[in-house]
Amino acid sequence: MATIKDVARMAGVAPSTISKYINGGNVRKENVASIEKAIAALDYRANPFARSLKTGHNRSIGVLIPDMIASFYGNVVTNLSRVVREKDYHCLISSFGANHGMERDNLKFMLGCGIDGLIYAPEDLSADEFNELTAHCSIPIVLVDRIIPGVEVDAVLVDNAEVVYEAVSGLLDKGHTRVAIITGPKSVYTAKERMVGYLRALSDANILYNEEFVISGKNEFATGYHGFEKLMKKAELPTAIIATNDDITMGVVTALHEYSAQIPGKVEIVGFDRADVCSMMKEPLTVVQQPEQAIGQIAARYLLERIEGFNGEPRTQRLKCKIVTK
Amino acid sequence: MATIKDVARMAGVAPSTISKYINGGNVRKENVASIEKAIAALDYRANPFARSLKTGHNRSIGVLIPDMIASFYGNVVTNLSRVVREKDYHCLISSFGANHGMERDNLKFMLGCGIDGLIYAPEDLSADEFNELTAHCSIPIVLVDRIIPGVEVDAVLVDNAEVVYEAVSGLLDKGHTRVAIITGPKSVYTAKERMVGYLRALSDANILYNEEFVISGKNEFATGYHGFEKLMKKAELPTAIIATNDDITMGVVTALHEYSAQIPGKVEIVGFDRADVCSMMKEPLTVVQQPEQAIGQIAARYLLERIEGFNGEPRTQRLKCKIVTK
DNA sequence: TTGAAAGCGTTACCAG
DNA sequence: CTGGTAACGCTTTCAA
Numbered sequence: 001m002a003t004i005k006d007v008a009r010m011a012g013v014a015p016s017t018i019s020k021y022i023n024g025g026n027v028r029k030e031n032v033a034s035i036e037k038a039i040a041a042l043d044y045r046a047n048p049f050a051r052s053l054k055t056g057h058n059r060s061i062g063v064l065i066p067d068m069i070a071s072f073y074g075n076v077v078t079n080l081s082r083v084v085r086e087k088d089y090h091c092l093i094s095s096f097g098a099n100h101g102m103e104r105d106n107l108k109f110m111l112g113c114g115i116d117g118l119i120y121a122p123e124d125l126s127a128d129e130f131n132e133l134t135a136h137c138s139i140p141i142v143l144v145d146r147i148i149p150g151v152e153v154d155a156v157l158v159d160n161a162e163v164v165y166e167a168v169s170g171l172l173d174k175g176h177t178r179v180a181i182i183t184g185p186k187s188v189y190t191a192k193e194r195m196v197g198y199l200r201a202l203s204d205a206n207i208l209y210n211e212e213f214v215i216s217g218k219n220e221f222a223t224g225y226h227g228f229e230k231l232m233k234k235a236e237l238p239t240a241i242i243a244t245n246d247d248i249t250m251g252v253v254t255a256l257h258e259y260s261a262q263i264p265g266k267v268e269i270v271g272f273d274r275a276d277v278c279s280m281m282k283e284p285l286t287v288v289q290q291p292e293q294a295i296g297q298i299a300a301r302y303l304l305e306r307i308e309g310f311n312g313e314p315r316t317q318r319l320k321c322k323i324v325t326k
Numbered sequence: 327m328a329t330i331k332d333v334a335r336m337a338g339v340a341p342s343t344i345s346k347y348i349n350g351g352n353v354r355k356e357n358v359a360s361i362e363k364a365i366a367a368l369d370y371r372a373n374p375f376a377r378s379l380k381t382g383h384n385r386s387i388g389v390l391i392p393d394m395i396a397s398f399y400g401n402v403v404t405n406l407s408r409v410v411r412e413k414d415y416h417c418l419i420s421s422f423g424a425n426h427g428m429e430r431d432n433l434k435f436m437l438g439c440g441i442d443g444l445i446y447a448p449e450d451l452s453a454d455e456f457n458e459l460t461a462h463c464s465i466p467i468v469l470v471d472r473i474i475p476g477v478e479v480d481a482v483l484v485d486n487a488e489v490v491y492e493a494v495s496g497l498l499d500k501g502h503t504r505v506a507i508i509t510g511p512k513s514v515y516t517a518k519e520r521m522v523g524y525l526r527a528l529s530d531a532n533i534l535y536n537e538e539f540v541i542s543g544k545n546e547f548a549t550g551y552h553g554f555e556k557l558m559k560k561a562e563l564p565t566a567i568i569a570t571n572d573d574i575t576m577g578v579v580t581a582l583h584e585y586s587a588q589i590p591g592k593v594e595i596v597g598f599d600r601a602d603v604c605s606m607m608k609e610p611l612t613v614v615q616q617p618e619q620a621i622g623q624i625a626a627r628y629l630l631e632r633i634e635g636f637n638g639e640p641r642t643q644r645l646k647c648k649i650v651t652k
Numbered sequence: 653t654t655g656a657a658a659g660c661g662t663t664a665c666c667a668g
Numbered sequence: 669c670t671g672g673t674a675a676c677g678c679t680t681t682c683a684a
């Protein structure tokens with residue numbers, strides 16, 4: 001690769017002049033011409049390492065998420081990267097597959113790899129671990145989707161408990177009395193909050209909590225599908241089910257379709273995230289739609305503000321989810 | 327952040343000794359002790375920019391894919407990152423959302439950002455553009471899932487045409503004569519190859535190609551769902567449909583479930599990728615299962631070999647897909 | 653085994 | 669507006 005010196009030599013000016021030109025300084029017209037020619041001829045591109053060594057930043061942000069298979073994170077990341085791109089930043093994305101060791105490991109790498117800031121959806125990290133890992137690193141961090149209780153940084157979340165409360169209350173208002181929930185791992189922040197909303201709705205309606213109607217498992221298709229099967233074997237069948245994750249929802253919907261002929265009465269489903277699916281189905285499916293676009297955009301903005309020097313108190317943005325029925 | 331000099335001062339040795347220690351050289355026992363203490367006390371981590379500036383590499387590879395929402399790429403990337411991690415490399419992942427400008431842009435950034443190698447699933451880049459962009463950059467590149475005709479680098483693909491030929495022939499052998507296909511954009515390499523397999527199977531069975539039975543659209547749920555609806559409005563209904571992408575498959579399956587009561591006769595579906603779904607459905611669904619794990623692993627290995635100096639002829643690995651029915 | 657010194661490619665400063 | 673010089677933090681060399 002050509003270096004700035006090669007360009008300088010070819011253009012007949014000093015390296016510092018090239019640098020100035022590249023970084024938008026004023027350079028005499030005739031020099032501009034020869035510099036541009038030399039850069040084009042040599043296909044010169046500034047060495048990012050050398051530049052970052054000098055400037056201390058490299059216009060890139062890290063994104064650390066549990067997995068890249070869920071449509072939810074895919075959408076968040078897509079929107080987020082659009083915002084940072086506008087400011088000429090780039091995204092380095094890494095996922096840790098809901099594996100605790102890998103989560104620590106990736107976080108460590110991200111913090112040490114020279115990014116200017118990090119957007120992070122934690123799965124299974126304690127506040128102590130977080131503080132230990134980030135102690136000596138000065139880049140700003142924004143948490144998305146999930147928080148670590150006790151960690152005080154900017155965060156962008158949704159109103160998990162509230163929207164589930166609303167959805168379940170809606171079912172109860174319609175006359176359902178046996179509402180089941182199929183939800184994610186008990187260790188995951190969002191699953192916990194959603195469970196809280198479910199329990200509170202039941203309790204506010206004076207309905208006794210029935211352990212049989214609570215199924216918790218990994219955030220995946222199988223949990224929803226098998227969860228539905230399990231529920232349909234109970235002595236008393238639930239008449240409604242809320243699924244708190246997109247993959248779980250798809251599993252429940254698929255199972256419902258398959259078993260519907262054999263089920264006495266109807267089972268009403270409330271799902272999460274897959275508004276695209278729900279909008280197309282003939283049988284009305286209600287889903288909780290998370291504002292993925294806003295989550296990504298606000299998280300990106302928070303982070304960029306910090307990178308550019310904002311130094312105020314940590315902010316927490318709780319975004320409202322929508323409940324959509326077709 | 328503490329620098330190597332700080333550590334040296336604290337440990338009472340020279341910076342070069344610290345460097346040697348860090349990089350696995352021999353250091354006197356007593357010095358090891360004080361060095362370790364100093365590193366821990368200062369939470370010292372080598373500045374990656376400075377290190378890379380010196381060594382010319384930074385043990386990271388780039389992964390550039392069309393989107394991060396499809397489960398296919400999610401799985402490929404997950405497996406691939408496992409392999410590189412074993413060799414202590416890290417992945418920088420970027421997606422371009424099937425947007426041509428962004429694809430060029432991201433490729434450019436990736437090539438200039440200092441990674442040691444790149445794994446790339448191109449969507450819409452010509453050989454000329456590829457060659458132009460990579461001309462002056464010396465890192466190895468491995469193409470996955472899709473190739474750019476005319477570009478000679480390592481590539482890991484699946485036998486798209488063959489497996490679709492086999493799947494469609496299977497349908498024809500069963501007696502189906504009206505087999506429809508719902509497939510991705512005509513510009514995408516995999517969609518083109520899969521179409522070839524479809525056409526060849528029909529032609530080998532002496533069945534006339536019927537334009538009405540070919541639906542092409544974006545690789546998404548809606549294409550499958552609406553495609554199914556469109557097909558069911560034809561004067562002559564297809565008795566089987568092959569969907570050449572995971573999202574399209576989910577769309578078709580969902581629509582089938584919804585409309586099945588109103589459809590005279592049965593419609594058999596062959597889908598792509600979502601073996602998890604198919605394994606759980608009671609109505610048998612056939613899917614083409616791509617070896618995502620192998621794709622990721624082999625691509626990673628190819629790339630690491632190149633990074634470590636292998637300099638042989640470009641290799642193309644065509645992996646076999648499996649057709650699974652439950 | 654150790655450490656002084658040179659240098660990676662860039663930017664920042666300041667004198668011209 | 670220009671260019672020489674110093675410095676960023678690290679690794680490498682080589683002499684001690």
